[in-house]
Structure formats: C-alpha cells, structure tokens
Amino acid sequence: MSEVKHKDQKKSLSKIVDDLTRPIKRHYGFTPWILFLIAIMALGIWAYIIQIRDGLGVTAMRDYVSWGLYIASFIFFIATALIGMLISAVLGLIGIKWITPIARIAEMIAIGFAMWAGLIIIFDMGRPDRILNIFLHGRLQSPIVWDITVVTTYVAISLLLYLLPLIPDIPFLKKTMKDQPKWKQKIYEILSFGFKGHTEQYKLIKRLIRIMAILIIPVALAIHTVTSWLFALTLRVGWDSTIFGPYYVTGAFVTGGAAVLIAMFIFSRDFRLKEYITDFHFDKMGKLLVLLMLVYLYFNINEYLVPAYKMKTLDEHHLSGLFTGKFAVMFWTVQLGGLIIPIILMLFKKMRRPIPSLIIGIAVVIGAFFKRYLITIPTLLHPHLPIQNVPAEFSTYWPTAFEWSITMMAVAGAVLIITILAKLFPIMPIWEIAHEEGITNEEINQFVEEKNN
Template identity: 75%
Template sequence: MSEKKSLNKIVTDLTKPIKNHRWFMLWILFLLSVMGFGLFGWITQLTEGLGSTALTDYISWGLYISGFIFFVATALIGMLISSVLGLLGIKWITPIARIAELIAVGFAMWAGLIIVFDMGRPERLLNVFIHGRLQSPITWDVTVVMTYVTISILLYLLPLIPDMPFLKKTMTDAPKWKQKIYSILSFGWVGSPEQYKIIKRSIKVLAVLIIPVALAIHTVTSWLFAMTPRIGWDSTIFGPYYVTGAFVAGGAAVMIAMYVFSRTYNLKEYITDFHFDKMGKLLVLLMLVYLYFNINEYIVPGYKMKQGDDIHILNLFVGHNAKLFWSVQICGMILPLILFLFKRMRKPLPAMIISIAIVIGAFFKRYIITVPTLEHPAFPADNVPAEYLIYWPNWVEWSITMMAIAGAILIVTILAKLFPIMPIWEVAHEEGITNEEMNEFEV
C-alpha cells in the first residue's frame, strides 16, 4: 500500500464523516417515509387480517418468508468476514470488517421482525416462550436468531471500545447525549497493555463462538423447509445450499456498502481498489461453491424426473416460473461469476453494479425456493377458486418488506453516523502506530 498514514490523519479522516451531516437527514427522511408506507401496510394487515395479502391456503408462505431467508442470509456475512477471515489473520479485511458487522446487526434484527409480520396472531408472540416446544424448528430458529443478534452486537461493540477515547477527544462539539454514549461505551478504556490483551482475547472468543451460531441460524432456517415432506423442499443439502448462498448475498451487500461508504465518507484512501479487487475474488470463490450446490440441487432430481419432482423441475426450467428462475440464476449468479473473473470488473464502480444484481437475484432466489413448491400440492386444489394456486405478492406485502429493508439500512446508517465506520485503533495498528502513541493522542 501507499506511504504510512499518521495517527492524526487517520483519526481526522474517520471521524470527519460522523460530523458531516450533509444529505444525511434527507437520506434518513427517505428511509423513514419508505418505512412509514410499510407501517401503513402493516396496520392494514392488522385490521383486515392476513387476508389482505395475496396469500392463500395453498400458497400460505410467500414474500415474508422469502424475505426472512434473505435477511438471515445477508446477515451471515458478518460471521464470514470479521470472524473466519479475521481468525485466519487476513489483513485486508480490517477496513471492511465493521461494515460487515453492521450489515449483520441490521439485517439479523429485521429478520426477527419480519417473521412477526408473517404471523396471523402477532400479539401471541409470547406463546413461543410460554408454550415453546423443543421439537419445532421454529423454536430452534428463534433461539439461534436471538443468539446471533446478541453475539453480532457484541462483536460490533467490543472493537468500538478502544475507539471511544479518540471520539471523546475529537468530538468536543458533539451534543451531550452523544458524548455520554462515547463515555459509557469506552468502559473505562485507558489503553493499558492489560486492556488490549483482554479485548483481543474477548473478540477472539466471540469470533470463534459466532461461527457455529451463524452456521446454525441459516441451517435451521433452511430446515423450516427441509423438515417438511414437500417436493422441492425435501432436500438433504438445503443447509449448506442456504449457507453458501447466504455468503454470496452478504458479500455482495458488503461490496455495495463499501462503495457507498468509501464515496460518501470520502474514505477512498482506506477502502481502495485493492479491497474491491479482493472482495471480487472472494465473491468468485463463494459463487463457485454456490453454483456447485445449485447444480446438485436441480440437476440430481432433474436427471431422474421422479413423479412429483418432474412437475416442480419443469415448472422452474420451462414452466411459468422459468423466467424468474433463469433470471436469478443467470443475472444473480452465473453472469456475475463470469464478470468478476475479469480484473476490470473488480474495480469499484462495476463491482458495485454487479453486486446490486447479485443482491436482487439473491432476494428473488429465496422467492423461487419458497413459492413454486407450494404451487404443486400433492392433491389437486379442487373446489376452491383458481386464484388459490396463483400467487404474486400484493402491495401490503411489498410495502411491509420494503419497510424491513429500509429498516435494516436505517440501522446501518445510524450506527455508521454515531461511530467510525472503521476501527481507528486497528487501522492505526496496520500503519505501524504503537499503543503508546495512541494513548498519548491529543487533537
């Protein structure tokens, strides 16, 4: 990399975006209005019942459940980048680890909420704790989602601690409540060697802990489907299939966030072309693994074409879901995979655009996993209106899903406005700045 940066420059560069509020309010306003519309949708749904959605007795899971898998999937990237790659000692993730962790926190929290939107009786949510049954995958899911959110928040908060003294010293003109937050979250940090030892060890423990929890959260999510005897869901590879797909979705989301933050926060010196190039290569690897699982998931039943499987596979390959199926497979996986093989496509702007395609593809891929299976019940849908087998989400479902997406982005935005988007102390370490120099830092 280029010549060494001074501590002063690092602190100034990373705290400046927190002070600069240009466009910030407008963006928040935009997110809040999207959420407001979603809230209107939810109120409609609460007053009229789930009948206000396009769901039916046959297609009884739709956009909310697809959205739920998408949210859990996107949240999983925190584990891969800040935990797995971090533990392996890979250095280039330092400036983007916190971005990944932010996405994990924001999306995991809304994953928990979106499930509530799908419930016919959200006011009975507590029944899950009062009458919870161990044998239900939903109980497992609730448990691991909550654990993942907790560990993700801790993994976000702990590395913030050594940054707090810098914030306290530089953000002198910040409002009182903000300074109070900085004080509380510094937990008496003075930067002693003992404290460094403790914090590094704690982060390491959490980083190890989150790996099985993250694997569990998405495996269990896949089991919501795989544990039922339905064609299209009844698959033994659903766990790893979901997990690898999740990394692709989350990786692309991180790529988009990297672009947005490096541009709006003026951090091109920190998140460089090198980082986009590395993320692009990582995505190639992840997409190759995901492609491998896709081949297994569709070619194996597609080769045999057993009764029941045939209807499902033909529906996806050439039937009325074919357009969506091939769009997400080609635009959301195969094409990005090929494009990312070229160095020019791993430059920031093309990488960001390709990543948008991956994320949109990832969202609709979850829809393709959830809905078409339900369109083919084992017994024909006799004596019910023909519409019972035809589903496309209506405005209520779209508005509520948009609220969830805007809500997750809102969490990311606000946290990125309260605290530096990169760990100052870790960036400083990379530049060869010692702990003593950091402790003596004055504006």
C-alpha cells in the first residue's frame, strides 16, 4: 500500500533540491549539537592525555585482562561500519530500489565508524609513539598486520563509495550554495571533478560505482573476518571457534542495521525528510533487520550451544560464567533484550513503524556493544594457567572512568564525522532520487543552467 503511495507522489526537481539542500544551508540545532559532541570529545581528550602521561595503569586492564573496553569497542565500531557494504553494495547491486535514500546514510556511518575504529586501536596502546613499528617490524604472519591493512583499505573504499555518488550532486550544490562561505564553495568546486551532467560522465561514474560496490564486498567480509581472527586464531576458550568469521559478520550486520534505523529516524525528523524516508522504508529496513537478527541468532545458537552440549572442562568454566555465573546478568540481558525480544517484536508490522523502530534500534545497538564486551573479557579472565598470588584486582575487570571517557570520545567522534558530512553534503543522492522520479538528465542539466542565470 505504502509502496504504491510512494510511487504515486511525483516530486518536482526543484522541490527535491530544495528539500535536500535546506539542512545544509540553515539548521538551527546544528551548533549546540556540535558543541555537545565537542564537549564529550574534550573530556575524552583530557582522559587520553592523562592516560599518555600516567600509562595504561589508569585503565582497569591488568596482566590477565589486557584487552578491555577499547578492543570491545573496536570490534563494535568495525561491526557498525560494515553496514555500508551490505546496503550500498549488496542490495544496490541486486537492484533493490528502496535503498536509494538510505544508501548514503549507511555509507556515512561506515566512514565515521571505520575511521574511529583505527583510532581506538591506538588508544589501546601503551606507547602510541611506537605505532610506526607495526609498519617497520610488523610480521606478515600476524593477524594484527592483516587487520591494519584491511581497515585502511576499507576506509579508502568507503570514502570512494561515498564520494562517487556525490559527484553528480555537486552541480546542484554549486548552484544553490552561492550564499555560503567561500571555503565550502571551494570544496564543492574541487569535488565536482569537472562534472557537467554529460551522459558519458554519468556512464563513467556509474561504472566506477559498480566497480567499487563489487570490490567492497570481499573487503568488507575480510575486515570483519580478520577482526574475528584476532581472537579465533588463538587457543583461548570462547575464542577458539571455527565459526567466528561468519559469526562476527552477521553480528556486524545486525549492529549496523540497527544503527541505520536510528540514523534514518533522526535524519527524517530533524532534516524534515519524512517524504523521502517514509514508513515504507522503516518497514523494509525493519524486515531486513529481522532477517539479519535471525541469522545472527542461528550463529549464536551454534557458538554457545555446541560447546555447551559437550561441556569440555575449560568450556564449562567459561560458559557457566556466562550462563549462570558472574556475567549471567549481562549475558541474558544482551541476548534477550538485544536479540530475541527485538526479533519477536519486529515480526509485527506495528513495531516496524518509525518510533518503535528507533527504540528497538537503540536496544539492539546497546546490546551489540555489550555483546562485544562479553566476547572479549570473560575469556581473558580464564587464562590457561590459573590466576594465583596476584593482587585481587587482577582477577576482575570493569572499565575505569578513563576508559569510558575515551570510548565515549570515539563514539562522539564517529557521530561528529557523520554530522559534518551531513552538514556539507546532501544525505541522499539528489540525482538518483530525481532519476527515480522519472526526471531525465536533460531536465537536470536544464535546471542547473536555469539556476545559474
């Protein structure tokens, strides 16, 4: 029903351009929002300066738990970034139309979170000044080196996948942003790459997008598989699993899908784009999320129930800690509140409306964050040699205020990147939406020329 409605309402090109460039021109909530993000980041920077000055001792990480909140956040960030690939590449390549207004949002999330994922690794280093040693002396046999390679590659491809569909939008910006600051116009001038709306240029850009969309699929699978290998290539209980790669990838899609739902809600309300991101889109995205969550649930069942059925001695320590022990409250809250209940709720159409979607999305994202925590920390508390004759604090872990501040800085930083991108460029591809509305290239070119005069 809503699909029909969506297609019936033809929008004029000038309306589309107006709607999508309005938030770039003037947006009243923007300054306080940026200040809020900067305030969080300032706190994180202060915490980080202290961490540099006093060393990693200010964190709760000790001899046993040497990967704490930072690495858990790192997996979470990589996971969130993965959604860019699923939406703009996989769904785009198989020709799914409803992703057009969402694809760029997914790509913005991918860029923001992938960039900060790299930085979080540096926060986890006691001597970040030695980072160059990874490149000088890194061993190619080590998954850490693969991880750095693939994160860098993913950021590069995500940037290109953001930039390429943006190029045909630049003429609209150049024409409508005459009253904007000079530096902004300069950026638009550079990023236009001489695009004039010629059919040949459209053809070339579409071809390049296609190449990148195909390329990002294996790279995105690689990025999260390699992240899982950082764990799975060890013999540690809870990590020593053959399904860790797909388990991480599917978990990542769940996280990213929920993040996209949240972003869709915020952008459609705050940027007044309800006509573009409609209930129909929320419904579709909700259905997609249910599918992804069901696949993830399947992997969870395999990951936990297969060792639980056999209960090898070491597995038993680990699993009883999760099921009934120290981590039971967190584990069941995450599994029920972040996965099973959202699946059940989202099976109902009413729950796939914008506001329920937003709430479920937030629950899934928070659950996903603590899921990474549950993957990382309990295993480290079960070393192969028993913990003995060490200070009592070594045998437990809960992040300190410093770790939370620095992690929150990373979250704020990723959101800041998304905010800045949304403030510089339209959050949806104007040209693709215009094409979908049946507006031809000639009409677009004519429109751009008219405005020029």
